[in-house]
Amino acid sequence: MYSCGLHRSLPGEMDETDALRSKRYNDDVISLAPSTADSIIVEDAHYAAVRADLESDAQDLEAESWSSAVDPQFVKKHSKENVKRQDVIYELMQTEMHHVRTLKIMLRVYVRELKENLQMDSGRLDCLFPRLENLLELHTHFLSRLKERRRENFESLSDRNYLISSVADILIAQFSGEIGEKMKDSYGDFCSHHSEAVSYYKEQLQNNKKFHSTIRKINNMSIVRRLGVTECILLVTQRITKYPVLVERILHNTEAGTQEHKDLAHALTLIKDTIVQVDTLVNLHEKMSRLRDIYNKMEPKSQGKIKDGRVFRREDLAQGRRRLLHDGTVNWRAASGRLKDILAVLLSDVMILIQEKDQRYVFAAVDNKPSVISLQKLIVREVAHEEKAMFLICASSNEPEMYEIHTSSKEERNTWMTQIRQAVESVKDLVWFYFLFLLERLSQKDAVIVQALSEKLQLFADVAESVAGFENTASRSLLRGDGMDLQQGEALLKGAITEGGVFGPKVFAYFYIWFDFIFQAIIAQQDSQLELQKASLTERASLPSRYRGNCLQEQEKQRTLALQREELASFHKLQVQHRQEQQRWEKEREKHRQQVEANEAKLRQREEECKQLEERLAEEREELERQREKYQEDLERLRESTRAVEKEKERLEHQKKSKRKTIEVMTSVSVSHMYRGFKGLSVGAGACPTGLSELKGLRNSVSVAPSDFPERPEVTLRREVSSSALKTEVPLHLLSTTNQHKSVSVSQQIPTKLAALSSVKGSKQGKSMKASHRSDSTASVDMKQMLPLKLSARDDSSLKAKRSISPHQPLTVSAPPPTLTGTGH
Numbered sequence: 001m002y003s004c005g006l007h008r009s010l011p012g013e014m015d016e017t018d019a020l021r022s023k024r025y026n027d028d029v030i031s032l033a034p035s036t037a038d039s040i041i042v043e044d045a046h047y048a049a050v051r052a053d054l055e056s057d058a059q060d061l062e063a064e065s066w067s068s069a070v071d072p073q074f075v076k077k078h079s080k081e082n083v084k085r086q087d088v089i090y091e092l093m094q095t096e097m098h099h100v101r102t103l104k105i106m107l108r109v110y111v112r113e114l115k116e117n118l119q120m121d122s123g124r125l126d127c128l129f130p131r132l133e134n135l136l137e138l139h140t141h142f143l144s145r146l147k148e149r150r151r152e153n154f155e156s157l158s159d160r161n162y163l164i165s166s167v168a169d170i171l172i173a174q175f176s177g178e179i180g181e182k183m184k185d186s187y188g189d190f191c192s193h194h195s196e197a198v199s200y201y202k203e204q205l206q207n208n209k210k211f212h213s214t215i216r217k218i219n220n221m222s223i224v225r226r227l228g229v230t231e232c233i234l235l236v237t238q239r240i241t242k243y244p245v246l247v248e249r250i251l252h253n254t255e256a257g258t259q260e261h262k263d264l265a266h267a268l269t270l271i272k273d274t275i276v277q278v279d280t281l282v283n284l285h286e287k288m289s290r291l292r293d294i295y296n297k298m299e300p301k302s303q304g305k306i307k308d309g310r311v312f313r314r315e316d317l318a319q320g321r322r323r324l325l326h327d328g329t330v331n332w333r334a335a336s337g338r339l340k341d342i343l344a345v346l347l348s349d350v351m352i353l354i355q356e357k358d359q360r361y362v363f364a365a366v367d368n369k370p371s372v373i374s375l376q377k378l379i380v381r382e383v384a385h386e387e388k389a390m391f392l393i394c395a396s397s398n399e400p401e402m403y404e405i406h407t408s409s410k411e412e413r414n415t416w417m418t419q420i421r422q423a424v425e426s427v428k429d430l431v432w433f434y435f436l437f438l439l440e441r442l443s444q445k446d447a448v449i450v451q452a453l454s455e456k457l458q459l460f461a462d463v464a465e466s467v468a469g470f471e472n473t474a475s476r477s478l479l480r481g482d483g484m485d486l487q488q489g490e491a492l493l494k495g496a497i498t499e500g501g502v503f504g505p506k507v508f509a510y511f512y513i514w515f516d517f518i519f520q521a522i523i524a525q526q527d528s529q530l531e532l533q534k535a536s537l538t539e540r541a542s543l544p545s546r547y548r549g550n551c552l553q554e555q556e557k558q559r560t561l562a563l564q565r566e567e568l569a570s571f572h573k574l575q576v577q578h579r580q581e582q583q584r585w586e587k588e589r590e591k592h593r594q595q596v597e598a599n600e601a602k603l604r605q606r607e608e609e610c611k612q613l614e615e616r617l618a619e620e621r622e623e624l625e626r627q628r629e630k631y632q633e634d635l636e637r638l639r640e641s642t643r644a645v646e647k648e649k650e651r652l653e654h655q656k657k658s659k660r661k662t663i664e665v666m667t668s669v670s671v672s673h674m675y676r677g678f679k680g681l682s683v684g685a686g687a688c689p690t691g692l693s694e695l696k697g698l699r700n701s702v703s704v705a706p707s708d709f710p711e712r713p714e715v716t717l718r719r720e721v722s723s724s725a726l727k728t729e730v731p732l733h734l735l736s737t738t739n740q741h742k743s744v745s746v747s748q749q750i751p752t753k754l755a756a757l758s759s760v761k762g763s764k765q766g767k768s769m770k771a772s773h774r775s776d777s778t779a780s781v782d783m784k785q786m787l788p789l790k791l792s793a794r795d796d797s798s799l800k801a802k803r804s805i806s807p808h809q810p811l812t813v814s815a816p817p818p819t820l821t822g823t824g825h
Contacts, residue, residue, distance in 0.1 A: 168263030188281030304363035
């Protein structure tokens with residue numbers, strides 16, 4: 001709960017401190033047995049009285065619970081919820097008794113021993129145990145009320161059985177009214193100095209040997225049971241956080257809708273309010289201590305500037321009612337983009353930005369901007385797309401200043417923004433209350449002036465009465481005026497204050513209206529009085545000479561009236577000056593208001609422009625992102641198309657090479673076969689060498705280029721690798737006297753088709769002649785025209801056999817010759 005180490009335990013659970021206290025209480029109960037009588041005799045009368053007092057407090061509270069303290073048959077008479085409720089009430093009483101025992105040991109043992117043995121003064125004892133006597137008085141009263149309520153609810157014929165019906169009224173009385181205020185103040189002071197008390201105790205324990213020996217002596221006492229100083233301080237600090245848990249458990253087991261249930265809920269609210277108040281006091285004390293630390297660490301000669309030109313010094317940190325609200329390390333972003341580590345200190349009216357230099361604090365200097373920011377008209381805004389940053393806009397001057405502050409996390413940024421906004425609202429309220437204070441002071445001064453003027457006029461009236469012998473009633477009512485005018489002016493002023501709510505121009509206007517009413521009435525009355533006096537003088541001038549002896553007196557009256565008239569003229573002049581001052585103030589205020597509105601309009605315009613620019617940049621960013629994605633997709637498709645084109649190109653190149661090789665092989669095989677056929681024909685028929693040489697020349701002259709033949713994918717012929725694969729036996733009908741003896745050494749063979757044609761030369765001679773004359777329309781060579789004239793002029797009858805074996809068929813590129821379909825390779 002508190003920063004000094006307070007925490008709450010869960011309902012129904014007992015924390016370590018309660019367990020420790022319960023254990024020590026049981027040990028103390030055991031130590032009070034007759035076996036420890038010797039130790040009691042050794043102790044002096046003071047500790048004997050303390051022990052007796054502790055025994056009295058623990059009487060009838062030794063049992064673990066209410067169910068164990070009363071008769072079992074009495075427990076069975078009540079419901080389960082009622083039994084639980086009585087157990088919790090008993091626990092409240094028992095823990096309160098333990099708490100009172102701790103306070104008594106602290107006061108009557110520790111404080112007594114330290115005061116007698118170390119002669120510690122009250123200042124150091126208060127530093128170690130602050131507000132101890134007040135706390136003991138409060139809790140002793142609370143415990144006595146609870147015990148009294150228990151005695152009131154005992155059964156008539158039993159000294160053991162009791163049933164407490166109501167405790168809400170005791171709780172309400174303890175945490176409200178005068179006692180409640182004392183609880184808040186006492187615990188607020190004790191818990192605020194918790195850490196300081198522990199630090200002081202440890203320091204004395206380490207550096208003061210006599211203090212150390214005294215503490216050891218106290219810890220060895222049987223009445224203390226090793227309940228140390230730090231344990232005592234911690235138990236007292238945590239006690240106030242135990243009440244909500246106990247009361248909530250009592251409320252949970254109380255019948256809803258009853259008056260006791262309502263009162264318990266009210267008591268619970270009071271207890272929680274007390275804890276909140278204590279927590280506020282603890283935080284306030286911590287902030288004050290932190291502000292003192294910053295003040296002590298500040299460079300004495302360091303100065304900071306405010307926007308309006310004023311200088312903020314180190315001494316101004318602790319000036320007046322200035323309080324520390326929040327502080328922490330942040331980063332101040334400069335115009336260059338560099339972040340500078342600074343310590344931001346939020347006070348009740350200003351915010352200062354300081355930095356550490358040589359282990360001392362100095363006012364930060366970034367971009368020549370003021371390091372002290374007034375909270376009046378300070379605006380805090382988030383930074384777009386920066387969840388850890390905020391803008392501080394100081395709009396209280398002609399040229400607004402903007403500070404970009406970065407924090408370590410989004411949560412810290414939000415905490416800073418909340419604290420600053422709350423501080424700005426508090427400053428507005430503070431200015432209003434201060435203005436009301438000044439207004440009250442002005443009213444007091446006005447009352448003093450009215451009283452002084454009334455006394456002065458009364459003196460004038462007395463003088464006039466003593467001189468003239470009559471009472472100048474008109475002068476007495478100089479500042480009263482006409483009743484109707486005064487009532488009207490007072491009504492206007494009260495209405496303006498009630499309607500306006502603040503002291504503004506309207507109140508000023510009505511004030512001056514009332515002021516006019518008063519002085520107009522005064523002037524009118526004075527004029528009337530002067531007229532009456534003139535008439536009186538005229539009448540006296542017409543009287544007999546016996547009345548002229550009072551001429552000196554009349555002259556004195558005239559001088560007195562002239563002085564009064566001069567005073568009225570001076571008042572009138574003062575009124576005019578006030579009006580002029582008020583008009584000037586109104587003009588300046590209107591000018592300032594227009595400047596503020598203009599600055600706010602500029603800020604809003606800048607914010608709108610920045611917002612539009614951010615939206616436009618976001619749209620452009622999205623459009624660029626879409627174009628980039630589209631470009632990536634187009635680039636990927638282009639790459640895929642390029643790869644497909646490359647593959648197709650490679651495939652076509654490979655196919656082209658394959659066709660070229662096929663054409664070359666086909667051409668070579670075809671020409672070779674023709675050459676072999678003519679060679680065999682010439683050898684078998686005994687042709688002349690001239691014809692053979694012509695045939696050879698024809699073979700050499702016939703050169704078919706790959707480009708002369710169209711490429712076709714159905715060409716499947718291969719180039720012959722070796723001519724030995726074509727070697728076969730020459731058919732018997734082709735043997736002659738010339739090649740009969742050389743049949744073994746024949747290195748070439750004719751196609752098998754030629755041999756097959758020669759076997760059917762008799763009956764199928766006509767068919768073979770038709771087959772030999774087939775030609776191709778695309779690309780062919782007429783071998784008949786290519787033969788020598790001697791071979792073509794022979795008799796048809798003599799060439800029938802030869803024609804049957806002659807490859808007299810046209811050459812074609814698109815398909816192999818029919819004579820080659822049967823050749824094996």
